Amino acid sequence: MTQAEATERAGGAGPREFSEAAKRRIEWLYSRYPVREAALLPVLRLAEEEFGAIDGPAIECVAREMGISPGHVYGVFTFYTHYRREGDGKYVLQVCSTLPCALRGCRDVVHHLEERLGIGPGETTPDGRFTLKKVECLGSCDTAPVVQVNEDYHENLTLEKLDAILDALP
Amino acid sequence: MPPVDYRNFEKVLLKHADHPDSAELDYYLSHGGYEGARKALTQHEPGQVIALVKASNLRGRGGAGFPCGLKWSFVPKSTPKPKYLVVNADESEPGTFKDRIILERDPHQLIEGILIAAWAIQASTAYCYIRGEFVKGYRVMERAIQEAYDRGILGPNVLGTGFRCDLTMHRGAGAYICGEETGLLSSLEGKRGLPKIKPPFPAVEGLFRCPTVVNNVETLANLPHILTRGVDWFKSIGPDKGPGPKLLCVSGHVERPGTYEVPMGINLKDLIFDLCGGIWKGRELKAVIPGGSSAKVLTAAECDVAMDFDSLMAKGTMLGSGGVIVMDDSTDMVDALYNILRFYHHESCGQCTPCREGTGWLEKIVGRIRAGRGRMEDIDLCLDICDMMVGKTICVLADAAAFPCESILRKFRGEFEERVRKGQGFTRKVLTGGPLVQPGAISAHNQERRIEAAHHG
Ligand SMILES: Cc1cc2nc3c(=O)[nH]c(=O)nc-3n(C[C@H](O)[C@H](O)[C@H](O)COP(=O)(O)O)c2cc1C
Ligand code: SF4
Ligand code: FES
Numbered sequence: 001m002t003q004a005e006a007t008e009r010a011g012g013a014g015p016r017e018f019s020e021a022a023k024r025r026i027e028w029l030y031s032r033y034p035v036r037e038a039a040l041l042p043v044l045r046l047a048e049e050e051f052g053a054i055d056g057p058a059i060e061c062v063a064r065e066m067g068i069s070p071g072h073v074y075g076v077f078t079f080y081t082h083y084r085r086e087g088d089g090k091y092v093l094q095v096c097s098t099l100p101c102a103l104r105g106c107r108d109v110v111h112h113l114e115e116r117l118g119i120g121p122g123e124t125t126p127d128g129r130f131t132l133k134k135v136e137c138l139g140s141c142d143t144a145p146v147v148q149v150n151e152d153y154h155e156n157l158t159l160e161k162l163d164a165i166l167d168a169l170p
Numbered sequence: 171m172p173p174v175d176y177r178n179f180e181k182v183l184l185k186h187a188d189h190p191d192s193a194e195l196d197y198y199l200s201h202g203g204y205e206g207a208r209k210a211l212t213q214h215e216p217g218q219v220i221a222l223v224k225a226s227n228l229r230g231r232g233g234a235g236f237p238c239g240l241k242w243s244f245v246p247k248s249t250p251k252p253k254y255l256v257v258n259a260d261e262s263e264p265g266t267f268k269d270r271i272i273l274e275r276d277p278h279q280l281i282e283g284i285l286i287a288a289w290a291i292q293a294s295t296a297y298c299y300i301r302g303e304f305v306k307g308y309r310v311m312e313r314a315i316q317e318a319y320d321r322g323i324l325g326p327n328v329l330g331t332g333f334r335c336d337l338t339m340h341r342g343a344g345a346y347i348c349g350e351e352t353g354l355l356s357s358l359e360g361k362r363g364l365p366k367i368k369p370p371f372p373a374v375e376g377l378f379r380c381p382t383v384v385n386n387v388e389t390l391a392n393l394p395h396i397l398t399r400g401v402d403w404f405k406s407i408g409p410d411k412g413p414g415p416k417l418l419c420v421s422g423h424v425e426r427p428g429t430y431e432v433p434m435g436i437n438l439k440d441l442i443f444d445l446c447g448g449i450w451k452g453r454e455l456k457a458v459i460p461g462g463s464s465a466k467v468l469t470a471a472e473c474d475v476a477m478d479f480d481s482l483m484a485k486g487t488m489l490g491s492g493g494v495i496v497m498d499d500s501t502d503m504v505d506a507l508y509n510i511l512r513f514y515h516h517e518s519c520g521q522c523t524p525c526r527e528g529t530g531w532l533e534k535i536v537g538r539i540r541a542g543r544g545r546m547e548d549i550d551l552c553l554d555i556c557d558m559m560v561g562k563t564i565c566v567l568a569d570a571a572a573f574p575c576e577s578i579l580r581k582f583r584g585e586f587e588e589r590v591r592k593g594q595g596f597t598r599k600v601l602t603g604g605p606l607v608q609p610g611a612i613s614a615h616n617q618e619r620r621i622e623a624a625h626h627g
Binding site: 143 | 252262267302303306336338342343344357358359361363378422423427495505506509517
């Protein structure tokens with residue numbers, strides 16, 4: 001989903017509110033830990049699902065829901081790299097660039113994507129469809145080169161295979 | 171030790187991994203599943219399970235190789251505080267991809283191991299911290315946990331014994347440092363994943379300041395087999411002081427990369443040249459990092475070594491996480507080291523100066539050597555920095571960066587010197603040919619900056 005779609009789904013740019021289903025899930029999460037704060041990472045995941053990405057209003061919503069300060073939530077959120085961020089495209093292409101993948105040609109994958117999409121690592125296409133990210137070892141080095149597209153791993157990539165995967169995305 | 175017979179080795183941990191139903195509870199039960207846990211809970215006192223695992227010499231598969239039973243025995247027996255078992259499924263050491271197979275294809279083997287460990291340390295609550303990228307493993311585990319709750323394998327009355335054990339999956343979100351056990355615990359508490367000074371060790375004061383054992387996925391997956399097949403069987407596999415089946419992850423320049431289940435102590439050459447089909451494209455072996463990118467590098471001449479904790483330690487490196495990264499003779503070691511250093515600099519949590527600055531300096535200096543702007547002194551400068559990083563920080567990420575760096579610089583020094591020499595040729599050309607400067611007229615510092623500017627156009 002693009003940021004615009006996400007914002008629309010979340011009911012505009014105003015304050016966010018978790019759905020009833022998400023609130024039930026949060027209650028369940030609280031029951032799994034002796035202190036509420038421990039549920040912060042899973043609740044951020046829920047916010048990611050509900051609002052499409054973690055942005056300012058999503059952070060405020062999480063903070064309100066959990067009774068902790070937005071500053072604290074923001075501090076924790078920024079420590080981690082894997083959440084969808086404000087401005088991320090509909091598809092986040094995470095190309096592994098760590099040594100084992102580098103030994104098997106991940107650089108070609110990055111170059112190919114840069115050319116095909118006309119963007120560099122960390123950037124998003126103007127239509128909001130693709131974000132390109134270089135990431136560290138995805139734990140799939142035997143099937144290098146590897147790209148994670150949103151949740152899915154694509155392994156043993158060739159440039160042709162990569163093109164076919166991108167072409168087939170809805 | 172006689173050479174291990176890896177060819178006739180019958181798989182243990184991955185025995186069922188290729189079966190299409192391997193993740194199903196019914197499949198697991200019909201192949202003797204949960205018998206080990208049943209035995210532990212009904213026939214052994216917790217202390218007896220600890221003694222058994224101690225006697226088996228099972229050593230941790232997460233990286234440090236610490237004896238599992240010994241770690242458990244540090245948990246105080248009489249304490250009013252709850253105790254926790256935490257499964258380390260962060261699997262983020264570059265070159266490691268073994269736990270993923272267990273999580274995705276044999277989740278009940280892991281849950282059974284969790285039950286045995288939880289019983290041994292008397293923990294009624296367990297968490298499995300899985301890296302955020304492993305969405306599939308997370309889903310498979312969630313489903314398996316639900317199945318286990320539905321059939322009374324998890325919950326208030328485990329296998330009808332009255333023992334309570336709750337298990338919750340907890341997803342990380344992309345941070346290597348959350349694999350370090352105290353960083354992991356900080357993250358699990360809902361904070362930034364900052365490691366903490368030890369002592370106190372987690373066994374005494376860990377999660378929510380309560381006694382906590384952190385164990386790797388593969389370590390736990392061994393437990394059901396130790397319970398059902400016995401200590402003697404386990405110790406018959408590989409070296410006495412750290413035996414058992416071992417998952418080795420081979421990546422890089424081999425014909426058949428993959429996860430291989432082998433007896434501990436297999437010769438590294440057999441692994442590479444026999445099981446993995448040798449070096450790809452008919453090239454020659456140049457170097458191997460045998461235990462994840464934090465381990466010291468071995469040259470091709472040093473690869474005649476048994477893959478077990480003590481043999482690799484004797485060679486000055488380590489088994490670590492079992493991530494075997496193979497490099498052929500086309501590998502540019504300057505490039506390879508730069509890649510490794512970029513990783514550690516990126517992943518340093520920044521709490522300790524030697525680590526935060528050291529990883530940054532190393533990346534920068536090796537980066538300039540790589541770009542042809544290095545100085546001969548840079549090599550020793552890097553070695554000095556490595557020296558200042560080892561053993562001086564809160565956690566061992568700093569050491570993990572220094573080990574590969576120091577060993578690659580020493581063992582492949584010639585390549586770095588050559589790059590510097592070539593670069594100096596380039597530099598001289600820039601200096602004399604360009605309009606910038608009179609050589610010798612400016613300080614070294616300014617010279618460097620101008621060369622940099624010239625280099626970047
Ligand atoms: C920087 C760093 C990263 C680590 N990453 C992992 C990891 O991804 N998975 C893991 O099991 N252990 C990892 N470890 C080792 C853990 O700190 C800990 O030793 C291990 O989980 C203990 O389990 P074991 O005794 O069963 O091996 C890491 C250690 C360090 C210093
Ligand atoms: S050694 Fe590095 S990663 Fe470990 S606590 Fe210190 S700064 Fe953080
Ligand atoms: S290095 Fe790319 S998946 Fe491990």
